[in-house]
Amino acid sequence: xxxxxxxxxxxxxxxxxxxxxxxxxxxxxxxxxxxxxxxxxxxxxxxxxxxxxxxxxxxxxxxxxxxxxxxxxxxxxxxxxxxxxxxxxxxxxxxxxxxxxxxxxxxxxxxxxxxxxxxxxxxxxxxxxxxxxxxxxxxxxxxxxxxxxxxxxxxxxxxxxxxxxxxxxxxxxxxxxxxxxxxxxxxxxxxxxxxxxxxxxxxxxxxxxxxxxxxxxxxxxxxxxxxxxxxxxxxxxxxxxxxxxxxxxxxxxxxxxxxxxxxxxxxxxxxxxxxxxxxxxxxxxxxxxxxxxxxxxxxxxxxxxxxxxxxxxxxxxxxxxxxxxxxxxxxxxxxxxxxxxxxxxxxxxxxxxxxxxxxxxxxxxxxxxxxxxxxxxxxxxxxxxxxxxxxxxxxxxxxxxxxxxxxxxxxxxxxxxxxxxxxxxxxxxxxxxxxxxxxxxxxxxxxx
Ligand code: NDP
Ligand code: 2IT
Numbered sequence: 001x002x003x004x005x006x007x008x009x010x011x012x013x014x015x016x017x018x019x020x021x022x023x024x025x026x027x028x029x030x031x032x033x034x035x036x037x038x039x040x041x042x043x044x045x046x047x048x049x050x051x052x053x054x055x056x057x058x059x060x061x062x063x064x065x066x067x068x069x070x071x072x073x074x075x076x077x078x079x080x081x082x083x084x085x086x087x088x089x090x091x092x093x094x095x096x097x098x099x100x101x102x103x104x105x106x107x108x109x110x111x112x113x114x115x116x117x118x119x120x121x122x123x124x125x126x127x128x129x130x131x132x133x134x135x136x137x138x139x140x141x142x143x144x145x146x147x148x149x150x151x152x153x154x155x156x157x158x159x160x161x162x163x164x165x166x167x168x169x170x171x172x173x174x175x176x177x178x179x180x181x182x183x184x185x186x187x188x189x190x191x192x193x194x195x196x197x198x199x200x201x202x203x204x205x206x207x208x209x210x211x212x213x214x215x216x217x218x219x220x221x222x223x224x225x226x227x228x229x230x231x232x233x234x235x236x237x238x239x240x241x242x243x244x245x246x247x248x249x250x251x252x253x254x255x256x257x258x259x260x261x262x263x264x265x266x267x268x269x270x271x272x273x274x275x276x277x278x279x280x281x282x283x284x285x286x287x288x289x290x291x292x293x294x295x296x297x298x299x300x301x302x303x304x305x306x307x308x309x310x311x312x313x314x315x316x317x318x319x320x321x322x323x324x325x326x327x328x329x330x331x332x333x334x335x336x337x338x339x340x341x342x343x344x345x346x347x348x349x350x351x352x353x354x355x356x357x358x359x360x361x362x363x364x365x366x367x368x369x370x371x372x373x374x375x376x377x378x379x380x381x382x383x384x385x386x387x388x389x390x391x392x393x394x395x396x397x398x399x400x401x402x403x404x405x406x407x408x409x410x411x412x413x414x415x416x417x418x419x420x421x422x423x424x425x426x427x428x429x430x431x432x433x434x435x436x437x438x439x440x441x442x443x444x445x446x447x448x
Contacts, residue, residue: 219367
């Protein structure tokens with residue numbers, strides 16, 4: 001059977017087993033579509049059913065999360081932890097709290113995490129979890145009670161050498177604290193079972209900054225292949241949470257200008273750029289007051305567009321940092337028409353397959369999420385190392401390691417794309433380089 005037939009048969013089975021899970025199927029198809037040349041070269045992967053195995057999570061935990069709101073009413077949410085692949089190390093990946101969370105979304109994220117973590121060069125398997133709990137409008141005490149209930153079940157499944165969750169949408173320092181406290185109370189054990197911890201109880205310097213900084217470092221490497229840099233570049237950024245904030249901080253440091261920010265209600269356009277003072281306002285607004293991005297427009301007198309994404313704003317570089325499928329085919333065409341020639345994905349799978357086709361057709365510098373945003377989980381890996389050694393590295397040390405890892409990820413993707421016949425195609429490069437390492441480890445470990 002040729003590579004295409006093998007891949008089609010695997011995909012057909014995935015569609016049958018996971019009917020209706022559109023995001024998961026989208027993520028699987030993107031990876032499988034890249035793997036033809038690898039399958040041709042390595043019949044041993046087909047023989048050992050590596051493809052059939054890699055698309056099936058090793059374990060799927062789904063559980064009830066009961067908690068009580070401030071009015072004393074009972075609330076019931078659904079909790080998940082998908083433990084996707086442990087060939088390279090303990091399961092590792094974030095927790096997402098958002099009303100849209102379901103099995104499809106967490107399986108797409110868990111699947112991508114396997115290849116992303118492989119690219120980091122660190123020993124981490126892939127997993128993802130979360131809940132359809134909506135943190136918006138909840139008091140700190142409600143969030144705490146939810147987190148305590150969630151961890152009461154989750155603690156059966158995780159451990160420092162088993163599965164190490166972290167943050168994602170809706171999970172930041174506050175939630176990691178509540179989750180950690182409950183684990184410690186139940187297990188009577190202070191260990192590195194979560195990353196993204198606060199500095200004074202086991203966290204790592206630079207972990208909050210890592211995803212955004214990493215997405216900019218990755219884009220900088222792509223720019224270098226064309227002897228270019230961020231200096232003077234106009235950049236559009238979506239989202240206004242953790243990833244967007246530190247993306248902008250690093251863009252500013254490199255002499256670029258970030259002109260947009262967004263949330264699920266709309267976007268702001270600030271042609272003068274979001275400078276350090278305005279960024280401090282955004283951090284306070286989003287991380288402490290938990291307000292809406294519209295308040296930026298009110299404060300600084302710039303344009304706010306309700307219900308829209310920022311992709312119509314003219315730019316050189318786009319750094320989507322909000323959520324999946326936030327750039328569709330028309331958005332991609334608009335970006336290209338306006339001269340955008342760099343897309344570096346801080347978010348996971350922010351571009352639809354049709355948008356990606358546009359980028360690849362136009363041969364722009366396109367860094368897919370599983371490569372470009374791997375700096376977050378890579379620095380989580382560094383947090384785990386520091387926890388194991390019971391010591392902590394300085395800011396400069398962690399940032400240097402993060403920077404080196406992003407340079408290495410770029411090189412792996414660049415080299416794999418060239419080796420397998422499509423130079424400059426970072427989608428193919430990331431999928432192949434991420435896959436081969438996991439596949440070889442699976443071969444070594446036998447039929448498990
Ligand atoms: P945050 O919760 O800090 O911020 C999320 C931002 O995206 C908010 O501005 C939010 O707006 C917006 N957003 C969320 N959902 C939607 C939606 N459905 N439509 C429009 N806007 C939305 O999350 P992060 O910054 O941590 O995560 C952003 C992206 O980066 C996600 O795709 C995540 O998976 C990815 N990522 C995160 C990493 C990390 O280390 N945190 C690592 C790698 C990737 P609102 O406030 O209105 O909800
Ligand atoms: O998507 C991601 O890589 C994350 N949300 C970070 C995961 C982690 O374990 O740090």
